[in-house]
Amino acid sequence: MHPGLFLSGLLHQLGAGLIVAYSVWKPIAALVLFTGMWALALRFLPRRDDRRLALVLGLFCASPIAAFIGWSGVGGPAFSLSIDFITGELWAGTWLWGYQFTALAIGCMPLAILAYERGREGGPRRMLAAAGGLGLLCAWLQPWQGVTVAFVLVAAELWALHRTPRRLVAAAVEVTGPLLAIAAPLVYYLLLSRFDPSWELAGQVNELPRWDLHVIVLGLLPLGLPALLAVRLPAPEFGDVALRAWVPAGLLVYLLPFGTFPFHAFQGLGLPLAVLAVAGVRARLGDRPLWSAGVRGWVVAAVVLLVVPGTIYRVTELRDAINRGYQPFFLEDGERDALRFLDDTPEAGGVITGVYLGPVVPAYTGRETYIGAGSWTPDYDRRRRETQALFSGRLSPAEAERIVRASGARFIFVDCHGRPDISAAVRGFTDPPRRFGCATVYRVRD
Structure with a gap:
């Protein structure tokens, strides 16, 4: 039982074609993904020019490292394939190229975390309910992202208990509801993997060797390097810690010794990295606008470098995948x-x-x-x-x-x-x- 495919199945039963019934999710997923990234930038970046830059980087960054390695052949085909693999997991274009539910789940991640932040410590109870509902949907659509959200909430709450006077019972009561909601589809998937032979088979055939450390470093480097500038910035509030915990939480999900296809844990990590990267650059710029003299050229160059060559490379790869004829993208x-x-x-x-x-x-x-x-x-x-x-x-x-x-x-x-x-x-x-x-x-x- 999958909520998105269930609704697509109903549309098909009502007369919609298979392709239409599935593709109807693409504009919805794109809108939710945009909304989630915009909400994240709006929460952590006070300046409008910074928010716009983070939005562009979070949604359109495509690793130039993958393009360089792919075009130059450095390291050989196996190394290039690994870099392409991790780049594809991080690139939003991949999510919307047939994986609409991935984009939908990733868009729900920041919305769930921000809703919980607003609802905790005496905030509106409906926000805690919204966090639970969004977390449940996220985990049902993409369990890796659901677990990441759960880890982020727990990590930020533990930090809050350490830094601010708050009762442990109160914190536990608030976080338990969203965590139980996230856990529900995870338990469902666990049961399927144990009792359904098809799911058991999928777990076996998707056992692949994990990436080497240098592949992970190179994959995260384009946004991760400037994001390091924000590591030492003050993190006075729950949301600041949650933002910083997001990437480590995703890496922890990737390293867990159980579950299927851990590589999907990297999907969505570009969103917090983009916000942190812009925040780190802003700390160095002070009050100077991004379009001021002496800054504008660097900003344009950075955006072009982080978006254009990688996107050209990824689109070329998609075109070649269609032209190779390995899968029926078109029917005669x-x-x-x-x-x-x-x-x-x-x-x-x-x-x-x-x-x-x-x-x-x-x-x-x-x-x-x-x-x-x-x-x-x-x-x-x-x-x-x-x-x-x-x-x-x-x-x-x-x-x-x-x-x-x-x-x-x-x-x-x-x-x-x-x-x-x-x-x-x-x-x-x-x-x-x-x-x-x-x-x-x-x-x-x-």
């Missing part, structure tokens, strides 16, 4: 017609197809697929090798039948991406093919 007319045929055919049965179209089969046909997304496919590497061999046209009829029979599929679906004709290999155990332009569907006989 024949592929769509073949999927519609599989959807309309009353006979039950799963589909065996290639890696390219495997993930879309369940969505467009309601049928099981032999190979789908890597995170959810048992024995993914073996199935990938088998399907690649089947659709390469190199197998003998006996080998092709063995693979298809073992898969349990009722239909063979050949996509439009230059596949050779496999009719001779499958003719002995399939009905005559149904051709849809460049796509073909075979029915496997009993």
Whole structure:
């Protein structure tokens, strides 16, 4: 049960197409992300020019280090891939490129923390309720960000108890509500990982080696270096400490020895880093405006460096990902017609197809697929090798039948991406093919 996908499912049942039902979240996510970043800048940066600079950096910063390494080839492909990986986790463009719920969760993070700050110590109780609701939504959409918010609240409260006279019981009562709200979806996900075989599988196949320390340092360096200027600034209030605790809390989530895919803990860390970076620079500038003589040129140069080359590099990477054809960002007319045929055919049965179209089969046909997304496919590497061999046209009829029979599929679906004709290999155990332009569907006989 996922709140965003549940609502998208309702829209689809009401007649919206699959793409529309999912993409409707993109403008909502962008608005919430903007609002969260703006609220963060408004709370900690008194000057309007500083707030605008923080907004630009928080939402548009894309590491120039990744661009330099990617374009120059320094360190080799594996090193470049790691830097691209951490940069993609930190860049807001990635979140809005199909990961709308990530952007929505990250936008809720500052709103939850700021709502709790307003509601604590005798503030409006509705703000504590809002903090709990936002924290719950954040953890339900993205558990890594939910845990980060919980760590931030606890760390800031512990600091407040140490620095200011306040009863421990009162602090515990106020923070317990939001923490329980955040914990609810986390417990739900924990139960799924223990009792649902698909979730257990996802936890296994997403076990990847963590980044080396120098990758983390380089990933955080563009905003982290100027943010260090704010480390020694006074932090008199709860919110000041919460802002400073945000990045360490995210790193702690990344280092936890349990959970799935810890790399997502880095998502959203650019927001507090941008605010801290601008606050640190402001401490050095005094009262001079950012657009004053002698300052304006440095500000423009910094923004261009932190936004332009990295964005060009990331967009180029996205374009290349589409052009490589590893995933079906677009469907050919024949592929769509073949999927519609599989959807309309009353006979039950799963589909065996290639890696390219495997993930879309369940969505467009309601049928099981032999190979789908890597995170959810048992024995993914073996199935990938088998399907690649089947659709390469190199197998003998006996080998092709063995693979298809073992898969349990009722239909063979050949996509439009230059596949050779496999009719001779499958003719002995399939009905005559149904051709849809460049796509073909075979029915496997009993």
